[in-house]
Amino acid sequence: MNRQPSIPTLEDVAQAAGVSTATVSRCLNEKEKVSKSTLSKVMEAVENLGYTPNFNARAMAARRSNTIGAIIPTMENAIFARGIQAFQVALHEKGYNLLVSSNVYRPELETELIKSLVSRGADGLLLIGHSRDSETYQYLERRGIPSVLAWSMQPGQTHTCVGFDNRASMHPLADKVIELGHRHIGVISGIVEGNDRAQSRLEAIKDSMTAHGLTVDPDMIIQTFYDLDNGSIAFEQLMQKVPTPTAVMCGNDVLAAGAIAKAREMGIKVPEDVSITGFDDIELAKHVYPALTTVHVPHREMGRRAADLLVDLIEDRGSASIIQLDTEVVMRDSLSPPKT
Amino acid sequence: MNRQPSIPTLEDVAQAAGVSTATVSRCLNEKEKVSKSTLSKVMEAVENLGYTPNFNARAMAARRSNTIGAIIPTMENAIFARGIQAFQVALHEKGYNLLVSSNVYRPELETELIKSLVSRGADGLLLIGHSRDSETYQYLERRGIPSVLAWSMQPGQTHTCVGFDNRASMHPLADKVIELGHRHIGVISGIVEGNDRAQSRLEAIKDSMTAHGLTVDPDMIIQTFYDLDNGSIAFEQLMQKVPTPTAVMCGNDVLAAGAIAKAREMGIKVPEDVSITGFDDIELAKHVYPALTTVHVPHREMGRRAADLLVDLIEDRGSASIIQLDTEVVMRDSLSPPKT
Known part of the structure; x- marks a missing residue:
């Protein structure tokens, strides 16, 4: 009912410009990585066709829901707020919406929420930390749902992750x-x-x-x-x-x-x-x-890079990668030597 | 594939106890509102049948997704955090999961997110404040999706709302x-x-x-x-x-x-x-x-009561209602008379 077949797709733009859909996507999202001539060719096609990289058009183009799920331990306090906000802003620039759910620091609830988000059609998931059953990863793998772990970094891990030790x-x-x-x-x-x-x-x-x-x-x-x-x-x-x-x-x-x-x-x-x-x-x-x-902790950077990684995985541009971010001690006024 | 027809439903419990499903729900969520004899009758049926008010069982019982959407202006800072957390905890006690999305204080994005949540199968929505087009309400009404407004209260409004002036x-x-x-x-x-x-x-x-x-x-x-x-x-x-x-x-x-x-x-x-x-x-x-x-502002109470109202609407127990909460000035130390 909502289908509007006249809306041009990413594929239409790629065909008109004679480039791959990945290149079109790069022109729209990461201009600096594309040559000037390619960029102008693609942007001309975008304009001629009236292509807009919005929810409906992109979902139709890729048969994706263009919705990402994130499960965070709590919505209270501002612990995850800044990183998640940056994650969302970066996702939105790429044409994705974010749905956030909280498991209230209850591991067993995370599994339930993951299944709920996947059944709601999430294209990919952001998960916090590493403490979960391997069954959860198997579940996601069977359904082909990419996920990125953030906020931590375990030695020897292989799952796509942007975090810190x-x-x-x-x-x-x-x-x-x-x-x-x-x-x-x-x-x-x-x-x-x-x-x-x-x-x-x-x-x-x-x-x-x-x-x-x-x-x-x-x-x-x-x-x-x-x-x-x-x-x-x-x-x-x-x-x-x-x-x-x-x-x-x-x-x-x-x-x-x-x-x-x-x-x-x-x-x-x-x-x-x-x-x-x-x-x-x-x-x-x-x-x-x-x-x-x-x-x-570089929360904004973590959120932005998690969005990059996840969208690359969803759009088949990336492979599993592990990004470790640096943290630093910030000396302010609440620490001094003890009284003698 | 996930269907397990042996899981008892809310209706099964109601039938076994000889009460309405609303009464069973009240026994599970608002014990204080139920007589002792009803409570013991219902809890006996719950135990005998092995009923658990979890996602799968309830979704099967009601053919609902048992997922609620909330759209808040920002995830950063803790402005909405406490109310939303209370909203979520109350929803979860009633067997619903919450998906939160933020429109980053951009009204036009709210409309897009509402459509996205509805297309993801949200049973109902929590929206913040009153500044939006009447088309949005018409859209929700056509699809039979109940919504509750919170965090504000306009004179003469008719939409279900729990807020403060x-x-x-x-x-x-x-x-x-x-x-x-x-x-x-x-x-x-x-x-x-x-x-x-x-x-x-x-x-x-x-x-x-x-x-x-x-x-x-x-x-x-x-x-x-x-x-x-x-x-x-x-x-x-x-x-x-x-x-x-x-x-x-x-x-x-x-x-x-x-x-x-x-x-x-x-x-x-x-x-x-x-x-x-x-x-x-x-x-x-x-x-x-x-x-x-x-x-x-009684954020927790607002979150809890919004959950009550919304679930009542979804489960056909409630009609549109408007709850105005009281606020109060809290005198602490940052206000005093000016220097003379």
């Missing part, structure tokens, strides 16, 4: 904290079960402590859901331990912002009385007071 | 600012075009100023996209005006948090030198320093 990213920050002289370090970690990112970050802190000859006291590690209030509660608990921690390392910026707010409420000065660190460098990190020392 | 919500805060003695008031507003919420909040501030005999100076009103950095930039611009504002009212908490951070950077004390107010009462509001005086 959470362990290697947290390591230099933990080293920095210890090298400044901190010996009693509290940790507010995300729940590690089913969350490879949280687990890797926590392990990096433990590794670094052990490497520096410090004892890892399980009593000084609190696991909690990522949330400002939970960061506050965990911080208060840690500050009642004996000996009191002189530094509290948090699994992400949201927990750290909650810890900073609670410190102020308790009359504890940051960083004079206790240092607090984060992870992610979301926009909030530089706006809390004192500004947060944290690990910068 | 943005104008009436901002009004008492503006009155409060003026009654404290502020005469030079700067405003950092969201972009009002295509955003009825931003427009109503701005109008409330203007109304209140006019009602108190103050002149509204267009030069003291800056419209910008909701973003921490934009709040910072706009605040700096406002503080260069003559006369300098003694209070800056912001269209939401994200802009206000950006303004507070910039004030600190500029060595301007809040609220001693300038008062700053927000709107929304997202989690961030109480965690910035000084804690933000703002308007509390």
Whole structure:
């Protein structure tokens, strides 16, 4: 009923310009990769035919739905917000819409949502992290649905992925904290079960402590859901331990912002009385007071490149590839040497 | 292929317990609304039959996709995060999955996304605000797709809606600012075009100023996209005006948090030198320093009740209804009388 056979397709443009559909697509999306003469030939055909790379036309051209699915652990807080927004903007430039679903940090729900998105006709999926059954990948492979993993990077993986090594990213920050002289370090970690990112970050802190000859006291590690209030509660608990921690390392910026707010409420000065660190460098990190020392993750770049990889796979231009992004420690004001 | 005819349906449970399917649903989702004897009868049938209110079983029972679509203006920042998360959790308890799409504050893209979600088989939609063509509603009506509007409330509307009156919500805060003695008031507003919420909040501030005999100076009103950095930039611009504002009212908490951070950077004390107010009462509001005086919006309740309304419409239990939620001014530390 919605079919409008007069709308020109990508194939029509390719035929008129005497080039492949991949070249047309490149002219529309990655002009810099195409020669000037090809570009002008293709753009002339685009104009003559009145081709618009919008949803309907492209779906008709490729028998695709031009819809991508993403499943993220949570929609609350801004942890995935910036990366997903960049992912969406990049997808839309390529003529794809994005549908996002959240599994509320419940691994078993992810499988259900994947099947739901595939049955709704998703052309490809963005998934967060690596903690899932191999059956899920087999399911996607049988149906020919490409997927890209983001937000983490496991050694030896083969699945298309754009991410960063959470362990290697947290390591230099933990080293920095210890090298400044901190010996009693509290940790507010995300729940590690089913969350490879949280687990890797926590392990990096433990590794670094052990490497520096410090004892890892399980009593000084609190696991909690990522949330400002939970960061506050965990911080208060840690500050009642004996000996009191002189530094509290948090699994992400949201927990750290909650810890900073609670410190102020308790009359504890940051960083004079206790240092607090984060992870992610979301926009909030530089706006809390004192500004947060944290690990910068290039969320926008991750979102953009995930879109590139996924669309290349869907449009048969790409093969499995693994992109590891660099992170860096951002020194702001919430970390200093301990009081002597 | 996936069909498993032995899975019991909601109807099976209703029949076994001798009640309506609506009653079974209530027993599963809103226990407090059901008598003890009905509850025990229904739960016995649930147990005997091995009924689980999950995706497959319910979809089979009702020939629905059990998928709801939501289109929100942005995924960045946490403006819609809490309400949408509550919406999703409530939907999932009722056996529905949620797909979220963002139109990046572009009204024309919303129409495209609505069509995409409907063609993907969405049983119903959550839409934000009232600024859209009547054609969109006609499109949904022709296809029999129920929709619920949230986050705003227009006088005289008839569409099913759970929201709050943005104008009436901002009004008492503006009155409060003026009654404290502020005469030079700067405003950092969201972009009002295509955003009825931003427009109503701005109008409330203007109304209140006019009602108190103050002149509204267009030069003291800056419209910008909701973003921490934009709040910072706009605040700096406002503080260069003559006369300098003694209070800056912001269209939401994200802009206000950006303004507070910039004030600190500029060595301007809040609220001693300038008062700053927000709107929304997202989690961030109480965690910035000084804690933000703002308007509390019951985001979680809005999300939950939107889920109730929408599922009732989909399952033919409800008729169009309009739920107006109350907001309240939350006095924290960022608002005080101006220096004399």
